[in-house]
Amino acid sequence: MGVRPYTVLHNERRGPYCTLTVGGEVEPSEPGQFYMVRGDWGADPLLPRPLSILGEDPAAGTLSFLLKVVGRGSSLLFELEPGHKVTALGPLGRPFPMPPAPGGPPVALVGGGVGVPPLVFLARRLAAERIPYAFLQGARTKDDLLLVEDLAALGTPPLCTTEDGSAGAKGLVTAPLAVALDAGLGAVYACGPEGMLKAVAGMCAGRVPSHLSLEARMGCGYGVCLGCVVPISRGGARVYERVCQEGPVFDGEAVLWE
Amino acid sequence: MGVDLAVTLGSVRLNNPVMLASGCCGYGMDMEPHLDLNRLGGVCLKGLSMAGSEGNKPPRIWETQGGMLNAIGLQNIGVSRFLAEKAPKLRTYGTAFVANFYGHTVDQYMEAARALGEEPALAALEMNISCPNIQEGGIQFGTDPASVYKVTKACRGATKKPLWVKLSPNAADVAATAKAAQDAGADALTCINTMPAMAIDVERREFRISNKVGGLSGPALKPIAVRIVYQVAKAVTIPVVGIGGVATAADALEFILAGAKAVQVGTALFVDPQCPYAILRGIEDYCARHGFPSVESLVGQVKDGAPMPKCHE
Numbered sequence: 001m002g003v004r005p006y007t008v009l010h011n012e013r014r015g016p017y018c019t020l021t022v023g024g025e026v027e028p029s030e031p032g033q034f035y036m037v038r039g040d041w042g043a044d045p046l047l048p049r050p051l052s053i054l055g056e057d058p059a060a061g062t063l064s065f066l067l068k069v070v071g072r073g074s075s076l077l078f079e080l081e082p083g084h085k086v087t088a089l090g091p092l093g094r095p096f097p098m099p100p101a102p103g104g105p106p107v108a109l110v111g112g113g114v115g116v117p118p119l120v121f122l123a124r125r126l127a128a129e130r131i132p133y134a135f136l137q138g139a140r141t142k143d144d145l146l147l148v149e150d151l152a153a154l155g156t157p158p159l160c161t162t163e164d165g166s167a168g169a170k171g172l173v174t175a176p177l178a179v180a181l182d183a184g185l186g187a188v189y190a191c192g193p194e195g196m197l198k199a200v201a202g203m204c205a206g207r208v209p210s211h212l213s214l215e216a217r218m219g220c221g222y223g224v225c226l227g228c229v230v231p232i233s234r235g236g237a238r239v240y241e242r243v244c245q246e247g248p249v250f251d252g253e254a255v256l257w258e
Numbered sequence: 259m260g261v262d263l264a265v266t267l268g269s270v271r272l273n274n275p276v277m278l279a280s281g282c283c284g285y286g287m288d289m290e291p292h293l294d295l296n297r298l299g300g301v302c303l304k305g306l307s308m309a310g311s312e313g314n315k316p317p318r319i320w321e322t323q324g325g326m327l328n329a330i331g332l333q334n335i336g337v338s339r340f341l342a343e344k345a346p347k348l349r350t351y352g353t354a355f356v357a358n359f360y361g362h363t364v365d366q367y368m369e370a371a372r373a374l375g376e377e378p379a380l381a382a383l384e385m386n387i388s389c390p391n392i393q394e395g396g397i398q399f400g401t402d403p404a405s406v407y408k409v410t411k412a413c414r415g416a417t418k419k420p421l422w423v424k425l426s427p428n429a430a431d432v433a434a435t436a437k438a439a440q441d442a443g444a445d446a447l448t449c450i451n452t453m454p455a456m457a458i459d460v461e462r463r464e465f466r467i468s469n470k471v472g473g474l475s476g477p478a479l480k481p482i483a484v485r486i487v488y489q490v491a492k493a494v495t496i497p498v499v500g501i502g503g504v505a506t507a508a509d510a511l512e513f514i515l516a517g518a519k520a521v522q523v524g525t526a527l528f529v530d531p532q533c534p535y536a537i538l539r540g541i542e543d544y545c546a547r548h549g550f551p552s553v554e555s556l557v558g559q560v561k562d563g564a565p566m567p568k569c570h571e
Contacts, residue, residue, distance in 0.1 A: 001291050002532035038529065043477045043505070044324045047528055073321075089292075089531070219319050219326065220528040222292060224284040226330045227319035240312055240333060258315075 001027070001089070003036075008084045009062065015143050017114075018078045019054065021064040022086055028058045031122035032213055032249045035090030036221035037065065039080060045073045050218045050244070052118040052191070053091065054147075063088070066117040066146065092221050093248050096122055096189050096211050099131055105186040106132040110177055110200055112192025113139065116146040118213055119191055127154040134159060134180055138173025138196065142166040174199050181207060189213075190252075201252035210252030216243040231256040261545040262552035263538070265299070265519045267497040268445040270381050270420050272299035272354050272520055275553050276510065276538045279501050279524030280305055280358035280384060280424070281330065285344040286351075292531035297538070299520055300354035302448075303340075305386050307360055308369050310336025320457050320466035325476030325503070326525060327455050329469030332360060332386075337373045345379045354381035356422065364409050367399075368416040375417030383419050385410065385444075388426030388451035397454070400426035403438035410442035422499065424448040425490070427479075432486050433493035440494045448499045448522065449487045453479055476525040477503045484512050489566075491517025491558060505533060507540020514541070514553065515560040 006024035031053070038048035051065040069078045080086065096118070099107050107126070109119040116137060126133045135158040139145045142162055151158045159176050160168030169175065173196065177188070181203060190200045191213035204210035219225035221244045229240035230247070233254050241247065263274035280302035283289045295301055313333025320327045335343070337359070348355050357374045361367035367385065374383055387400035387409060399409045410423055423439040425432060427450040436447055452473025457466040483502025491498045497520075500513030505526035513521045526533050541553065550556045 002293075003530045045321055046324060046326060046476050046525070047321050087530070217317055217319055217321075219328070219525075220282075220531075222288075222531065224282060224288050225319070225328070225528055226313060226333050227328060229313070229316055229318065229333070240316075 003087045003089045006063070006086050006088055008080045008082050008086060010082060011078075011080050013078065016069045017066060017146065019064060019066045020077060020080060021062055022088070023062050026056055026058045026061050026063050027091060029053050029056050029091030030095030031125055032095035032118050033091040033093050034118075034221070034248065035063070035065070035088040035092065036218070037077065037086055037088045039076050040085045040087070041076055045076070047073070047219060048087070048089065048221065049073045049077065050221055052213070052248075053121055054117040055121055055124065066114065068114045089221060093244055094246065096213070096249050098125065098129075099186055102130050102132075105184050106134060107187045107189060108134045108136060108177060108180045108185050110136045110138075110173055110188060110190040110192070110196070112137070112173060112196045113144060114146075115190070115192030115196075115213065119189060120147050120150060122189060123151060123154055123156070127156070136173050136176050136180070137161070138163075138192070140164065172196075172199075174203065177203060187211065188252075194257075197252075197255075198257045201255060201257075205253055211249050212252045212255060213248045214243050214250060214255070215248070218244055220244070231258055261542050261550070262554070263542060265553055265557075267499070267519055268420050270354060270446075273352070274299040274538055275514065275520040275541065276534045277302060277356075277499070277520055277522045278527065278534065279522035280356075280386070282524040282527050285340065286348055286355060287344070289527075289531060293534065296352045298353050298534055300356055300381065302356045302358050302384055302522060304334055305332045305358040305360050306334050306337050306340050306370060306374070307332065307362075308337050308366055308373070310334050310339065315468040317467050318469070318472075320472065322455070322457055322474065323478060325474050325478030327457055327467060327472030327474055328452070329467050329472035331469065337370050341373065341377055345377050348379035355379055356382045356384045358384040358386050358424070360386040364412050367409050368412045371413040371416040371421070375419045380419060382422055382445070383413075383417060384422040384424050384448055385413055386424050386451070388424050388428070397426050397428060400435065400451075401429040403431070403434045406435045407438040407442045410439045410444050414443035420445040422446040422448050424451055425486075426451050427453050427482055427486055427502075433489050436490040436494050440496050444496060446497045446499060447490055447494065448501060449490050449518075450479075450483050450502050453482065475503070477505060479503045480509060480512075484516050487513055487518050488516040488560075504537070505529070507537045507544065510537050510541055511544055511556075514556050515558070517558040519554070519557050
């Protein structure tokens with residue numbers, strides 16, 4: 001698998017967020033996987049950016065990502081217009097493990113900020129397989145809630161919290177998660193800021209499996225540079241594992257928060 | 259007639275001059291999903307030490323203008339695990355594997371050279387005396403000609419394998435370290451390792467990487483590397499391998515014209531793991547277009563004219 005060329009089909013912007021859809025040859029992927037994406041802008045910025053997959057349609061040859069402007073690379077991606085060329089390597093990384101077939105207890109998907117997109121991809125798969133789930137989304141303000149209509153269209157509207165109370169319940173997403181855990185869950189899937197992930201892992205420990213998608217600065221995205229490692233407990237030993245290769249999805253009980 | 263792409267570095271024959279750089283391609287097989295190793299001239303494997311290393315605390319990398327800083331800290335599985343788990347799989351390939359190795363003491367360098375020297379899958383050993391990111395060893399051996407001589411001589415006596423020495427750009431006089439390595443019995447010189455560098459997050463008043471200092475690589479490093487390859491190739495008779503920001507055929511050609519017999523591609527693999535194919539094709543096209551029958555005939559062919567000003571030698 002090498003880097004493939006893609007053409008930007010749309011780039012829908014809302015505030016600092018954009019949903020970038022590109023067309024080209026698309027290999028089937030699984031929720032939680034990502035691509036290393038780069039525009040045609042010469043040697044600076046040099047490295048491609050890891051973007052989790054929001055959606056894909058291999059038959060139609062389309063891929064979409066949702067990103068937030070944080071630095072130079074993401075600003076350049078934000079400014080892409082239809083017809084612009086990008087290159088992407090992927091799908092990469094270990095996806096979320098799918099829950100067993102329908103019939104088991106529901107699962108919870110917990111997303112914060114730009115951690116939401118891979119969970120939307122997962123929700124779409126769960127809906128297609130008729131596996132019951134709750135989608136809990138936390139954001140700073142109502143303007144930071146993402147893809148709420150898309151999620152509602154799948155049949156399960158997200159339960160939202162905002163830190164300022166501008167939409168949904170005021171507070172953190174961990175509050176509705178505590179309620180859901182008490183009601184009984186089969187597993188928890190989470191992606192978002194480190195503080196949120198750490199809290200989710202703590203709440204799930206010893207009760208239900210938690211599958212966390214971690215973020216890290218990446219060099220290569222395919223396992224060779226060892227730039228994206230995180231400390232993980234494996235067989236009782238503390239080891240560095242690559243977010244791009246052994247992750248980005250890790251068992252919440254194995255992640256060492258240092 | 260086709261261009262002869264093969265190059266000979268002492269007793270090591272490479273099918274073509276394009277190699278992968280140590281630290282940018284794992285233990286070779288890690289590139290497999292993305293790149294056919296048999297199409298390359300050679301592959302320099304991740305730096306190995308006797309004891310192995312868990313590497314540095316993250317964050318380990320930071321992107322800078324036209325380049326990146328890394329302080330991976332030579333995370334590696336150690337020589338014995340490499341020999342048991344990885345090396346047997348390398349024996350079936352038709353490319354030249356070069357094991358990069360390092361130690362914290364001269365004895366550790368020797369032990370690693372001795373152990374790796376027995377492995378038939380390896381075409382050569384590349385001694386890393388230039389890593390900016392480990393506490394002891396690495397660069398401290400690489401910046402002073404006397405210690406370069408000492409550690410090279412010790413490893414020379416420990417193995418019969420071709421011994422390459424990877425030099426640091428951070429020496430006051432790189433030509434002197436190059437000569438010291440040659441005098442001690444090195445078979446080839448790899449120029450250069452990353453340049454010690456730093457970046458600071460001004461809002462947080464924190465270093466961008468946990469090690470504070472990291473090695474600068476990528477296009478930003480290339481002009482320094484080309485200059486050093488030129489100086490070293492002038493100073494020694496053993497072959498020079500050029501490395502530092504090679505991303506395109508034009509980059510590789512600069513190194514070859516400056517005197518490198520082969521080039522190593524590193525950071526550019528992170529942008530496109532298949533870029534070595536385009537680099538090789540471009541070198542071949544260039545030779546054909548300019549009437550060079552072989553890559554060997556192109557080595558050091560920059561129009562040299564007057565010598566460099568004394569102050570830059």
